[in-house]
Amino acid sequence: MEVDRPMAPDLPILQFGDKIVEAVDKNPVVVVIGETGSGKSTQLSQILDRRGYTKYGIIGVTQPRRVAAVSVSRRVAQELGVKLGEEVGYAIRFEDRTSRNTRIKYLTDGVLLRESLSDPKLRAYSVIILDEAHERSLNTDILLGLMKRLMKITSTKLKVLITSATLDGNKVSKFFSDCPVLTVPGKLYPVEIFYSKERPSNYVESSLRTAIDIHVKEPEGDVLIFLTGQDDIEKLVSKLEDRIQSLEEGSCMDAIVLPLHGSLPPEMQESTSDPPPPNCRRFIVSTNIAETSLTVDGVVYVIDSGFVKQRQYNASTGMYSLDVVQVSKVQADQRAGRAGRTHPGKCYRLYPSTVYMEEFLDATIPEIQRSSLAGSVLYLKSLDLSDIDILKFDFLDPPSDDALEDALKQLYLVDAIDENGSITSIGRKMAELPLEPSLSRTLIEANEYGCLSQALTVAAMLSSETILLPTRRSDLSRNTEKKRKHAPDLPDGSGFGDHIQLLQIYEQWDEYNYDIDWCKDNNLQVRGMKFVKDVRKQLAQIMQKIAKGSLDIRPSESRRERKKDYKNLRKALCMGYAGQLAERMTLHNGYRTIGFKSQLVQVHPSSVLQTDEQGMYPEFVVYHELISTSRPFMRNVCAIDISWVAPILKKLENVNISKLSGGSGNTKKENNTQVPAVPEDNVSVKVLDEHQSKIQAARGRFLARKGKM
DNA sequence: GTCTTAGCC
Secondary structure (H helix, E strand, O other), rough: OOOOOOOOOOEEEEEEEHHHHHHHHHOOOEEEEEEOOHHHHHHHHHHHHOOOOOOEEEEEEEEOHHHHHHHHHHHHHHOHHHHHHEEEEEEEEOEEOOOOOOEEEEEEHHHHHHHHHHHOOOHHHHHHOOOOOOOOOOHHHHHHHHHHHHHOOOOOOOOOEEOOOOOOHHHHHHHHHOOOOEEEEEOOEEEEEEOOOOOOHHOOOOOOOOHHHHHHHHHOOOEEEEOHHHHHHHHHHHHHHHHHOOOOOOOOEEEEEEEEOOOHHHHHHHHHHOOOOOOOEEEEEHHHHHHOOOOOEEEEEEOOOOEEEEEEOOOOOOOOEEEEOOOOOOHHHHHHHHOOOOEEEEEEEEEEEEHHHHOOOOOOOOOHHOOHHHHHHHHHHHHHHHOOOOOHOOOOOOOOHHHHHHHHHHHHHHOOOOOOOOOOOOHHHHHHHHOHHHHHHHHHHHHHHHHHHHHHHHHHHOOOHHHHHHHHHHHHHHHHOOOOOOOOOOOOOOOOOOHHHHHHHHHHHOOOOOOOHHHHHHOOHHHHHHHHHHHHHHHHHHHHHHOOOOOOHHHHHOOOOOOOHHHHHHHHHHHHOOOOEEEEOOOOOOOOEEEEOOEEEOOOOOOOOOOOOOOOOOOOEEEEEEEEOOOEEEEEEOOOHHHHHHHHHHHHHHHHHHHOHHHOOOOOOOOOOOOOOOOOOOOOOOOOOOHHHHHHHHHHHHHHHHHHH
């Protein structure tokens, strides 16, 4: 994203206009390697527009982030001197600023996927530019597969441009039958790279030393430090502040230290783009948010720990984990590049060059290989690609068969596909909803049970992470009671757990007429709650459309209900969470998941689920997700009655993965066995594939180091 | 006893 260039820009890409147009004229697909500062995001669309590519359709440019779609389109409208929303517009969730006159449209890749549900050939478009494709978001990867498929349809005149990173441009080209690769140089200043002789035993300390060293010896310029998470960031910020204070007055310029990560309030995130006070050096201690999502102006020095936190899904256990892993070469280069935006810069890598060369992967493992695929598989099924067996869908980097089969099993359990793997009418409705299958299934069931309004609220609340802000220390000391983690007046889920609590919180907010101050008083994230309101409205609209009738979706409707056992809602949740059941151990509060592979798990400490007089949790719960951090946890749980799920247990016994994944057409033999319903205790440990083992190895090294701190 | 980051007409 390039938005900070002057008008009438002398961008390098403009000299390549003829070359680009020639390549696009002659080829259906072109890969563009656009280095930082090349202006590709704003100029590619304009170049093609000038050469007549908008005569027969729109030029669509996808962005992985909403803010980027908005800011880049605003920039382009400005350069063309038109009103945003007219010839140039954007479309993001909840907001479509395009009109009949729109020729150039910036949109998030998610929005384009939604559009292609109703228009699979994307006939509205003459050109699709998949920008920032090297970031390899889940949605981008699905689009890449769909584009490849579209290109094979002879009737399409669609042109596709894909931007890529230097390191894997050839790979993308190969994927698209060796299409041409154009490289457009950027406007990055040179960045000198320094490597450590060895890996530091403690990278917070090592960052601290390096930062102070820069401060004392180097001329002015801000310092951007990449660490992995909030904890380490806070640690380093306080240490840096101490050290700077202790420096002899007048020995060097003033300095301020700023943390930067996603859980900071937006005002604080934005403050990093304010100009620094004169004669003052800023130290910005950041997560990877500063790698792509936020640009910090004035950075001349970068310190790269070489690590990042990554969420990954393990299909064989159904569990997510949050792991500290080594960055990829692409990522390390991206970090270094942050030092060269306005001046020649310097990047201090806290690892030896041999590590970069020999241990780092070229590119980050794409999200599609680190996620649960139930939603994506359902989406693809709903496109009716009759010629394609889902296990053979042509991905740039295919997910494992395990991950695809896991997705099929999940979809079967929630009735989205039948035993032959064909999408059901329920599945089609589910695909319309921008939710994970577990929640879309819950909504459909809730509509049958007459508790749609409540389910809409729960689904919307779960769509937004970070609603409940962490308790302030002052609250903790005032209140020693165990289960009072949140602001004392917030509802507690009446003992049933987190889903019910989320519902009750929203209902209270509704009662207070969506008052912002009420959120603040109760320590709820305002941004998150507003998002929930938007999501809820959108989901309600889609449900109205699916049901073809008017449904009662007012939050106030359910509040009046007399019985407070939320039985119907909890039953509906059972249908959605069919593969996410757990049974408590007899003697303690640990749980065992009931599914294809049984796991020993705990209720996440943040849960409001309550224990009975004997101090025991409910016998059965459904959970929203499994996440393995310090231990395997169930996050967001809801107490249920086992009698409600008898049909699901029956279904669990009868899953035939061979049939689900396409039956006779499937060549995989080893999986043609029935999956045992009662999980075996001695499940053999899966052999990790190459990526996984690399991650594990890096994680091991990291943990070993952390232990020594 | 806990939280990298994006995103869905």
